Amino acid sequence: MEGGALALPHFRSRVGVGSPILLSADPGAARRSSGASGRSRVSRVNPGAYPRSAGRGRTWKRDSPEAPPRRSGITRVPNRSPEMPTERAGRTKVSNVNLEVSHHRAVAAVRLLRIEKGKAFVDLLNEKGNSSGENEMSYVERTLGFSIRCLDNRDIRLVTVIVAGTVRWKRYLDYLIMSLCSEVKVFREMEPLLLQILRIGFFEILKLNVPAYAAVDENVRLAKVALRPGAGNLVNAILRKLLLLKEANSLPLPKIEGDDRAQARALSIIYSHPVWMVRRWIRFLGKEEALKLMKWNNSDPHFSIRVNTANGYTRADLIDRLESLQVHYEKSTMDEFVRIQEGMQNYLSLFHVQTVLQAGLLKEGMCAVQDESAGKFPCLSDSGTSHLSLVVSVVDPQPGETIIDCCAAPGGKTLFMAARLSGQGKIWALDINKGRLRILMEAAKLHNLDAMISDIHADLRLYAKETTATFDKVLLDAPCSGLGVLSKRADLRWNRQFEDLEELMCLQDELLDSASMLVKPGGILVYSTCSIDPEENKHRITAFVQRHPDFVLQSVHGYVPAEFVTDEGFYSSSPTKHSIDGAFAARLVRSVL
Ligand SMILES: C[S@@+](CC[C@H](N)C(=O)[O-])C[C@H]1O[C@@H](n2cnc3c(N)ncnc32)[C@H](O)[C@@H]1O
Known part of the structure; x- marks a missing residue:
């Protein structure tokens, strides 16, 4: 449908498009409430009580005559196990302390501890002063038994870089740590917090090239203060061994041999x-x-930022702001996008998408964080037609159309499709997760697109059975393994099991069957994932077409540049070939009969 007036959805039975099938429970609520309750009263750090420079630059042997005097000002809560920081510890009053540890490392160590227990995400502390950040700080303080000063923006970025990198490299780091312990038993029985401190030290030395004295001294100090002097001595011994092996270029790594x-x-x-x-x-x-x-x-992930043209901004406006924030960026070949590389270029220079978040560019509605694989690819085809594009371009929203985004939250594609409708047409954003839908609608408001979007909180499988509505276009951006976005989701590789794939494939089939019921005769169904696994992608479509002979696969040729079109006519982006997230999309047409 090209540029026509708004076409109302065609209704099939009693329940209409605007009638959400409300779910009794918010599936996100349990996870959100699993964080620390943050009830303890934690006193402020007394920054003057111990000079921050004392003892810097070297690590002393226990009882060495040169060692600085023991810091009597450091008060620790006795007998605190870093494994029991929740309810019981939550009521413990933490003493007034002065401390000499590196605050971002202390926070990183506790975040790693929580991630391991499945109670935190890599990027939890994403904005200074927000409630998840405050909860996290009170958890850190209760776990360590001392106060942490308020982290500044640079500290917050360092926490994220260290945590993401340490999580990513966990298996490699653990292999080396185990190899450098005197016995395997020492590694196996290591206290969880001590292990996190060692992982941080190894990651800093091997992957961040942090100066040796800083990596050793700071992590030794953290182990001594947060645990006990003996723990610091162990960290000192192992990190020094690591430095020697690194210098001699003889890290103990397994040989690639055998079956x-x-x-x-x-x-x-x-x-x-x-x-x-x-x-x-x-x-x-x-x-x-x-x-x-x-x-x-x-590798350090690239984040792409899409300028919000619906709010009247241009890429030049966005670039002006990034330059004033001294954020390094690269122009994308896609003219609404710029790219920012996350991570540390060297020890002193941090690039981070959080700078953009903290400056409020997203809140102002100036831009959205969105990978180009989800976006639109404006370039000229051989025949001179403009606007070939990626997942949203496979949908190819046209003004006046009715579109349902069946797994819409948090809404990256919904917003981008709405922006494509040029004020004519309507998008229904459906999702099972109420919290994420709320985020979607808030973003729609911010982007001045809320008039074009209605939300539906429902399980697609129930909704499709009960509704009468059908739509010109149906997008099913299905829940998937996320194997195409592992560079951005540092912890995902460890959270996915082989068995999850089987379960996901069943869900994908069910959702495809449901989504297909919402397509008008002659309408379009687009199935997409951010996976690179053929079983979640082309195998699902092959099976679907066999179950639904009224749907025919249409090549995405002409919708996306040729380099993204597979022999079968699917859209497929590959991190290694195209340097963007891995994603997949298939376009299917429903017969008119
Ligand atoms: C890959 S994410 C969608 C991302 C989104 N399209 C975007 O671009 O921001 C998959 C979504 O499917 C939703 N979901 C999972 N099972 C569902 C179901 N049975 N019905 C509706 N939504 C479901 C999840 O809550 C999640 O938000």
């Missing part, structure tokens, strides 16, 4: 991925591509 399984196991350590992923990728992609993919997953 497929043994080789995959060695690669899984060297590239820090689960063995099942390594084996699967070698099978589907071949060894060379699999290695490239793992290197990509371990």
Whole structure:
């Protein structure tokens, strides 16, 4: 439908588009409430009580005559186990302390501890002063038994860089730590907090090239203050061993030899991925591509920012703001996007998308964080037609159309599609997760697109059975393994099990069947994922077309540049080939009969 007036959805039975099937429980609520309750009263740090420079620059041996005097001003809550910081510890009053530890490392160590227990995300502390950040700080203080000064923006970015990198490289770091312990038992029985401190030290030395004295001294000090002097001595001994091995270029790494399984196991350590992923990728992609993919997953992610043209901003406006914030950026080939590389270029220079968040550019509605694989790709085709594009372009929203986004939250694609409608047409954003839908609608308001979007809180499978509505276009951006976005989601590789794939594929089939019921005769169904796994992608479509002979696959040729079109006519972006997130989309047409 090109440029026509708003076409109302066609109704099939009693329940209409605007009638959400309300769910009794918010599926996000349990996870959100699993954080620390933050009830303890934590006193402020007394920054003057111990000079921050004292003892800097070297690590002393216990009882050495040169060692600085023990810091009598440091008060620790006795007998606190870092594993019991919630309810009981929550009521403990933490003493007034003065401390000499590096605050961002202390916070990073506790965040890592929580991530390991499944109670935190890598990027939890994403904005200074927000409530999740405040909860986190009170958790840190209760866990460590001392206060932490308010982290500044740079500290917050350092926490994220250290946490994301340490999580990503966990298997590799643990292999080295274990190899450098006097016995395997020492590693196996290591206290969780001590292990996190060692991981941070190893990551800083091996991957961030933090000066040796800082990495050793600061982590030793943290172990001594947060645990006990003996823990600091162990950290000192192991980190110094590591420095010697690094200098001699003789880190103990496994040899890639033996049968497929043994080789995959060695690669899984060297590239820090689960063995099942390594084996699967070698099978589907071949060894060379699999290695490239793992290197990509371990690299600092690029974040793309899309300027919000619906609010009247141009890319030049966005670039002006980024320059004033001294954020390094790269112009994307897609004219609404700029790219920011996350991470540390060197020890002193941090690039981070959080600078953009903290400056409020998203809140102002100036831009959105969105990967180009989800976006639109304006360039000229051979025939001179403009606007070939990616996932949203596979949908190809046209003014006046009715579109339902079946798994819409948090709304990246919904907003982008709405912006494409030029004020004519309507998008229904459906999702099972109420909290994420709320975020979507807030973003729609911010982007001045709320008049074009209505939300539906429902399980798609129930909604499709009960509604009468059908739409010109139906987008199913299905829940998936996320195997195409591992560089951005540092912890995802460890949270996904092989068995999850089986479960996800069943859900994807069910959701596809439901979404297909919402397509008007002659309408379009687009199925997309941010996975690179063929079983979640083309295999799902092949099975779907067999179950639904009234749907025919239409090539995405003409909607996206040729380099993204597979032989079968699917859209497929690959991190290693195209340097953007891995994503997939198929376009299906429903017959008119
Ligand atoms: C890949 S995310 C969607 C991302 C979104 N399209 C975007 O661009 O921001 C998948 C979404 O599917 C939703 N979901 C999962 N199962 C669902 C179901 N049975 N019905 C509706 N939504 C569901 C999840 O809550 C999640 O928000």
